[in-house]
Amino acid sequence: MGFAATDEQGSYGSLGPDLARCRQTGTAHDHVLDARRRIRIRPLHADEAAERDGEQELGSRTGGESESPIARFLLALADGRVFTMSITGLLSAWDADSGELLWRGDYSSRFGKGHPYWGAATSPLVDGNRVVVHFGTDDQGALIALDAESGKEIWSHGKDGASYASPILVELQGRRQIVELTMKGLASVDSESGRSLWEYPYPQIGTDQNMVTPVYHRGLVLQGGENRGIRGLEPRLDGGVWTVHERWHQEKVALDMSAAVVNGDLLYGFSHFGLGRLFCLDTKTGEVLWQGPGRTGENVAFLAIPGHVVALVNDGELKIMAAGGDRFDTVASYRVSESPTWAHPVLLESGILVKDGRTLTLWSLSGTTVRSPSPSR
DSSP, X not given: OOBOOOOTTOOOOEEEEEEEEEEEOOSOOOOOEEETTXXXXXXXXXXXXGOOBOOEETTSSOOOOOOOTTOOEEEEEETTEEEEEETTSEEEEEETTTOOEEEEEEOHHHHSSSSOTTOOOOXXXXXXXXXXXXXXXXXXXXXXXXXXXXXXXXXXXXXXXXXXXXXXXXEETTEEEEEEEOSSEEEEEETTTOOEEEEEEOOOSSSSOOOOOOEXXXXXXXXEOTTSOEEEEEEEEETTEEEEEEEXXXXXXXXXXXXXXXXXTEEEEEESGGGSEEEEEETTTOOEEEEOOSOOOSOEEEEEETTEEEEEETTSEEEEEEOOSSSOOEEEEEEOOSSOOOSOOEEOSSEEEEEOSSEEXXXXXXXXXXXXXXXOO
16 A cells, blocks of 8 residues: 655646656566655565675666566665565665665575565565564465564564565554464454464465455454455454454455555555456445446556545556545546556655656656655544
C-alpha cells in the first residue's frame, strides 16, 4: 500500500508530459525511497553471495549498473539506516549517508534456503530499535526481529513458511502488534516481545502462494487473496484472550498480487477477476461500490492522496481517480513509461518519480505544493 499527500485542496497540478529528469538504473523490480531529497535505488544480482552491491543517487557521480532481469529489492529507512531485503532473502543494513554496509542477516542455513519459490518479496518493517522480517521458504520459516543497530536477533516467532506479503504495524485495543500473512494464514505478535496474540487461517485456493499485504483500518484487518475475495476481520480482546471475528466477506472482487489502499473509509484495489479490474468497496460493509473495465492490466501500485487515488498500472499508464464511491471516475491518465512498471511511484514536491524496468524518471508537477505524507487512519 502507499500513501502520499498534496496541497490542502487536494490539487496535484498538471502532470507531464514534462520530463524533468531520467536516469538509467538497470533492469529490476527494485523499489525507490526518498530520504532528505536523495533518491536511493539498490539493484542487485540474484546471487548476493558475490556481495556485488550498488547504490545510485539521482544527481550523484555514479552510473547505473547492468543487472539481472530478476533482481528485486525491498527497502525501509529509519534512523539514518537503509534496510534492504533481496530476492534471495538476505537482509542488509546500510548507512543512509555513506552507503557503508553495516551488517547482514542471512537465515538460509536455518531454513535450508533463504526464500520461497518465487524469491523473497517482503519489505522490512522497522519499529523502534527492531527491524522485523519473515525469513524462510514456502514450507518453513519464522518472523524474526533483529536489533537495528547490530543485527543481533531479539526474538523469533512461529514456524510458518514465508509469503510474498509484508508485515504491518498496528495498534489494536492498546496493544502494539505486528500483523502478517504467512503461507498458512494471518498471524499477530506483540511487537516488543514477539509473543503470539492471535491467528486466522487463510489457506490458498489455486496456486500455492499468499501475496497480498493486509490493510488495517478502524479496527478491521482487511485481507484478500487469489480466488478468495476480501474479508473484513475484527480482532477482539476479551478477558485477556484474543479472538478474530469475520465482520464481512465478499467474493465479487479479489486481490491477487496488488496490495490495496484505503482512502477515507473506502478500499481501492485491483482484482484479478475480469482479467484485471480496478474497484472500490466500503470498508464498513464490504459492499463493492464500483468496478472499472476489465483487461486493465496485470498489476497496479496505489497511492492515496486527499481526494484522489493514484494508480500506476504495470504497462506504464498512470491513472488519477477521484476518491469516492459513486462511480469509477478517472480524472486524468498519462503514459509515463513504455516499459513495465513494477515499483510504487513516489510523490515529491517537485514531481512524481516513476521506476520502470530500466530507468528512474521524474515527471514534473506544475504549480503544486506537496505536503508530507499523512496516512489515513
